[in-house]
Amino acid sequence: MSYSLMPKRILLYYPPNKRSVAIETLCKAVKEAGHEIIVLTLTERDAFHTAIEKTGVHTFTTVMPRKPSLPYFWKQARYLIQFCREHQIDAVWSHLQEANFVALLAQPFLKARVLPFRHHAESAFYAEYGKQFSMKRNKNEVWFDRIINRLAKRIVIPSSGVWYGMERYERCNMKKVILAPYIYDFSSYARPDKFQVEKLKEKYPATLRLIMVSRMVPTKQHQVVFSIVQKLIAEGLSVRMIVMDDGPLKGELEAFIKKHGLHEHIIMVGFRTDFINFMDAADLLIHPSLTEASNNVVKELALLEKGVAVCKDVGDFNDYIVNERNGFLIDRKNLAASIESIIRKAYADKAGLSKMGAELKKDVLRLFSDNPENRQRFIDLI
Numbered sequence: 001m002s003y004s005l006m007p008k009r010i011l012l013y014y015p016p017n018k019r020s021v022a023i024e025t026l027c028k029a030v031k032e033a034g035h036e037i038i039v040l041t042l043t044e045r046d047a048f049h050t051a052i053e054k055t056g057v058h059t060f061t062t063v064m065p066r067k068p069s070l071p072y073f074w075k076q077a078r079y080l081i082q083f084c085r086e087h088q089i090d091a092v093w094s095h096l097q098e099a100n101f102v103a104l105l106a107q108p109f110l111k112a113r114v115l116p117f118r119h120h121a122e123s124a125f126y127a128e129y130g131k132q133f134s135m136k137r138n139k140n141e142v143w144f145d146r147i148i149n150r151l152a153k154r155i156v157i158p159s160s161g162v163w164y165g166m167e168r169y170e171r172c173n174m175k176k177v178i179l180a181p182y183i184y185d186f187s188s189y190a191r192p193d194k195f196q197v198e199k200l201k202e203k204y205p206a207t208l209r210l211i212m213v214s215r216m217v218p219t220k221q222h223q224v225v226f227s228i229v230q231k232l233i234a235e236g237l238s239v240r241m242i243v244m245d246d247g248p249l250k251g252e253l254e255a256f257i258k259k260h261g262l263h264e265h266i267i268m269v270g271f272r273t274d275f276i277n278f279m280d281a282a283d284l285l286i287h288p289s290l291t292e293a294s295n296n297v298v299k300e301l302a303l304l305e306k307g308v309a310v311c312k313d314v315g316d317f318n319d320y321i322v323n324e325r326n327g328f329l330i331d332r333k334n335l336a337a338s339i340e341s342i343i344r345k346a347y348a349d350k351a352g353l354s355k356m357g358a359e360l361k362k363d364v365l366r367l368f369s370d371n372p373e374n375r376q377r378f379i380d381l382i
Contacts, residue, residue, distance in 0.1 A: 017046035124165035159316030211282035216247025305357035
């Protein structure tokens with residue numbers, strides 16, 4: 001390992017206060033490499049701060065009335081400048097659009113090097129699917145991306161999907177962009193309760209149990225999947241689908257289930273803290289999302305050696321999923337037919353589905369786990 005000889009003091013500048021395995025793993029990797037990392041959030045103390053502090057990392061907050069106006073950002077920038085001076089910060093690693101913008105406003109007045117981390121991939125979706133879904137991206141978000149892309153000296157992104165959108169639709173100078181996939185301390189993930197898993201399987205018996213785990217919004221394509229399940233059930237296939245999470249389309253989807261008498265075949269369980277048991281009871285994740293940066297649910301299913309079906313050319317899926325070797329890649333341009341074909345293949349070959357799940361676990365652990373080789377891509381940023 002080629003860790004830097006001179007310890008650095010890194011500020012992780014981060015808007016949320018909720019826990020994130022990827023962010024917590026990043027902090028752990030930097031600290032254990034011999035550097036000091038300090039966390040400053042734009043929100044009050046919560047579970048994230050508590051978890052990080054248990055590892056010996058100091059955390060701070062700066063909470064100001066949130067208004068989408070330049071005075072707010074200037075106030076935060078002034079605070080950041082003073083904070084970096086007082087704590088002798090060598091590098092600011094800002095995350096998410098709000099913190100990135102503030103850090104780059106402060107950049108000319110800082111001795112510390114500012115390194116923005118980008119976690120979103122909306123530009124490609126709105127360019128390619130906005131008209132189809134009658135959706136337009138917020139103009140302020142577009143403006144922020146444009147300014148961040150211009151002012152940043154380097155930008156870290158997690159996936160080829162983000163790269164594609166920045167290069168094709170934002171005309172960003174890609175020489176300044178660094179692709180560094182997230183790393184995860186997978187040992188911190190919840191493990192299923194096998195007794196409860198068996199109870200779920202008994203409660204929802206089927207030859208093939210499907211699962212969807214995503215917000216009920218148009219881009220996640222629930223309606224398309226529900227229609228396919230309806231068709232397969234009408235043919236007599238033994239299929240059930242568990243649908244997790246919530247969202248604005250919930251009422252519409254419940255109405256579809258009621259209209260077609262599918263309440264025994266499509267089970268809406270909402271948001272659950274024991275989600276890992278439902279995942280382990282399933283055979284195949286159907287995830288036809290059209291916009292992602294890097295998806296965590298697929299990696300959680302991989303740890304359980306489950307089959308997954310995800311959209312090609314979305315997020316980081318192309319980076320590690322090989323069609324019909326360790327998962328299924330859905331053709332976005334022929335979505336319904338592609339999903340139906342995948343479900344039929346999985347239904348006919350459960351043994352093959354299990355083999356794909358085992359291969360997916362190997363690949364996810366190799367590419368994303370918190371090991372020295374994967375850590376090095378972030379240590380090199382220092």
